[in-house]
Amino acid sequence: MESIKDRYAIVGIGQSPVTLRSGRSELSLALEAVTAAIEDAGLHTKDIDGIMGDHPIRVDAMAIAGALGLRRVGFFIEPEFAGGGVPGGIMHALAGIAAGRAEHVVCYKSLNGASKVTVPGMAFDLAPHENGFTRPFGLLDPAAYAGLAARRHMHEYGTTSRHFGAIAVTCRRHANRNSHAIMHDRPLTLEDHQQSELLADPLRILDRCVDVDGAAACIVTTAERARDLRQRPVYIMAAGQALSPCLARGTKDPTLPENETSLLSRQLFSMAGLTPSDIDVLQICDDFTCYVLMALEDLGFCRKGEGGGFVEGGHLDWPDGKIPLNTSGGNLSEGNLEGFNHIVEGVRQLRGAAQAQVGGAETVLVCGATGTATSGLILRR
């Protein structure tokens, strides 16, 4: 029916500190990020009338409403899937606004991945009994799925562990410029990566994101409303979700011509009317290095199978690379907020307020995790 292009904007962002031992509940961290985002936008708390929830086992939408004393909330939805779902939450929020259910929607993510001071909420998950086909064989962690996909990519295309390492090093360099990042003070070389412990062969410890305690939030409203607010609006050119039946396998087959991320890419670029060469900054959810490499191919930044060569070329490095990646350090080095930090950093880039600021950045592509149902955004100044 209608197109959402440029009709909605992100007008506020907020983050809690990222730490390894906060001793705080996820609700407390979430509220710090949410109130910071409201403040950043120049809104009053009572202006918030929609809440895009996080996974309810942690902090559900009404926990936020209750704590903020919000008496009228006309929009609250829960996104599907952790790392793949974050940009999709923004998409749900603007759909809710377009349907007249809310005007200012706060979206957030709060994790206690490091200290695990979790306060279970009211939710319970009914796990599909399908995990009987995986768990008895020792497939108990996402790293094992990532290892299987990485191995296949190496076999098909000659990709190497050093290619994966190049992504870890890029993200770490960016984190070294970001005073907020958990790895701010810890430089990393490719040799360090190569010597790090094996996790799920061929993946090493440094191919995996760093679990932290932390929260991030942002506020979505209409473009008209955005122009009255404190910050320069960051417009949403495109927003989408995608999944393909191939995901049911669990392990990503990197050779498939069509998968969740390639579907997403097609949707986002056609909605925005752009091509990959129009993108100035990339924010790709990086729970594992190998998935970033595959996403670069599926999104069309290089050809299928050429991800290894592409990441080696320095294209992704601030300040001189053609298209800097995860400029705040990403999940790998800023700290794992399941990709919500990528949205916050994307907004900072377009405000010109990032610590590794890309000169003249006008467009940012935010992409959720690949290898699961995914989602993405194209943002512009």
Added chain:
Amino acid sequence: MAYLEGLPPPEPHSDYNPFWEGCRRHELLIQRCRDCGWYRHYPRPLCPKCHSWKEQWARVSGKGSVWSWTVIAYPLHPAVADKVPYNIVEVELIEQAGLRLISNLIDCRNEDIFIGMPVEVTFEAMSEGITLPRFRRAV
């Protein structure tokens, strides 16, 4: 002793029980569409190709090749703290391109595993009346 003794066994469930019952009889059964013949794993209520609800549990050869593999080197989960390093293989069965199973390769050193290695199914009894399909290098 069985490979990875002590990991959580599959729970009984009406959608999946025929698979595990087959394993107990040392038969690898895969769900298959009675109308178009398409194999599907994991089991599904209907055929994603032709949307037929008619299904059978077809016995397959158990032959295939390693599609990918990993060696878990780090105890990511408490249940495997004393079991690393161990391998996980994804095996593509010969019956249909893309028809793949997660399993382990037994009687094979981890450093000898390679993609494309021909394998065949073998069955290992676990505790509680559960039998798991695992794979061995085929001659």
Added chain:
Amino acid sequence: MPYLPIPLPLPYPESEGFWEGCRRHELTIQACEDCGAYCHPPSPLCPACRSWKRGWSRVSGRGTVAGFTIVTRAIFPGMPVPYNIVRVELQEQQGLCLLGNLIDCPPETIEIGMPVTVVFEDVEPYITMYYFRRTEPDNSGET
């Protein structure tokens, strides 16, 4: 002995002050250090004024039954039905309510509006439970 043979509460970061109070046999409710509003269950920030300054305040433990039910069918095996669940509104603030059980009170005598006061039961080294008991109306005018 707890009133019911079921799992006890597990304190979490926001609720620790409450349970510490119970261990001292004091009913301690979270109160905002800026606006004074009581808040239960405790929250990281004040729902009334959004201040982050959270304090703890000892309250009288007196209140009235705002709602109740007599459970006549067991949900957990071994539940000693019938048992009661009451919702008690504390006298300090309108709408400030705690769920609990009324002890030493025949079910047929429970009614809405009945005055009650808190009592404590040391059930485990790490937790003291709070319950309520019927009391005479509080005519002292104190809070």
Added chain:
Amino acid sequence: MPNIKDKTCIVGIGWTKFGSMKRPLPESQYTLACRAIMAAIDDAGLRPRDIDGIMRFSFDSNDPIRIADSLGLNLRFFGKTMYGGGGGCACVAQAAAAVNAGLATHVVAFRALSQSQEVAFGHFASLFAEKFSERKGVPGPIGWAIPFGLMSPAQGAALTASRHFHLYGTTSDHLANIALAERRHANRNPDAFFYDRPMTRDDYMNSPMISTPLHLYDCCQESDGACAVIVTSTERAKDLKQQPVYIMAAAQAGMWYPNHALILDKIPEIVQDETWQLAEALYGMSGITPSDVDVAEIYDHFTIHVLCALESFGFCKRGEGGPFTEGGRLEWPDGDLPLNTSGGHLSEAYIHGLNLIVDGVRQLRGTAPAQVRDAEIVLCASGNAVPTSGIILRR
């Protein structure tokens, strides 16, 4: 504010057989989900691959990847609604929002339940039992309720009821009027679980007390079954097989009370406050008033919550819900406001509110088992006492 009035339609409905704990269905929740979705696709005259969006409930193991894999679909829209029965109409609302924003073209909203095989909601606190013993206690906000024996939704509803009785003089006779009306409707609906089981007032009064003042027949069933509806744009609906049912309004209402956990007690004042917010939003979007509603499909987890909703939706004044149920007002065919004409959760099946929406659509197509003559407008309300949602449908 933008308004989606009449921009989207429900064009397909599907449902399975219904079972219960005593007469369970052999099929899994997953199979039931696929059956209902395929039935809705067929009803709409669509092909499976036309579906590009799915909305589901949390507490449901049928994630969209599994559904997509079974049906062979690529999806570009998927999401979940929280808060159990409060989320049914929100699934439809968000499906409509997606279509309205051009994010998807044909979106399925579904619910599948196999309480006999998976989880019986009346006993859902026992789900946590294993975790409690592992952790040696009840963690988080539910720790304010479960240790005092508040472990099932019925007990929370009983606290609401005791207060409503106290404040307004409501009685079990009033609640019985709701249960009896729904049972009579179920007796006309061959799909209903209680189709061939009539009920008298004595049966109601003699049914076991669950938690005072609620009797067994104040409580919904624990069911097996699935329902699905398909939402598309009004333009697209015109090309499809069925007479379109227009979505005049679709809204949600949150709950500001910090004690929001599902099994905590709710006082009627608060239950009614959030439902009143919902009513205001729905009437505002649709431009109708309560007297325009021909059929009410109101989420009936417990009779007391229906009574609270009748007040909040403005069918009667606050506190007058009890007397409003008298004189057959809620009964087909002659009542002013036929309620849950398929038998509802109390007597058809408990499919988390989706069966109420299916029946609402049937009423507007003229194909309901207890068809209300010339029904033009149906109100569907999801569960209250939790964050809630609702839709208004028209012919």
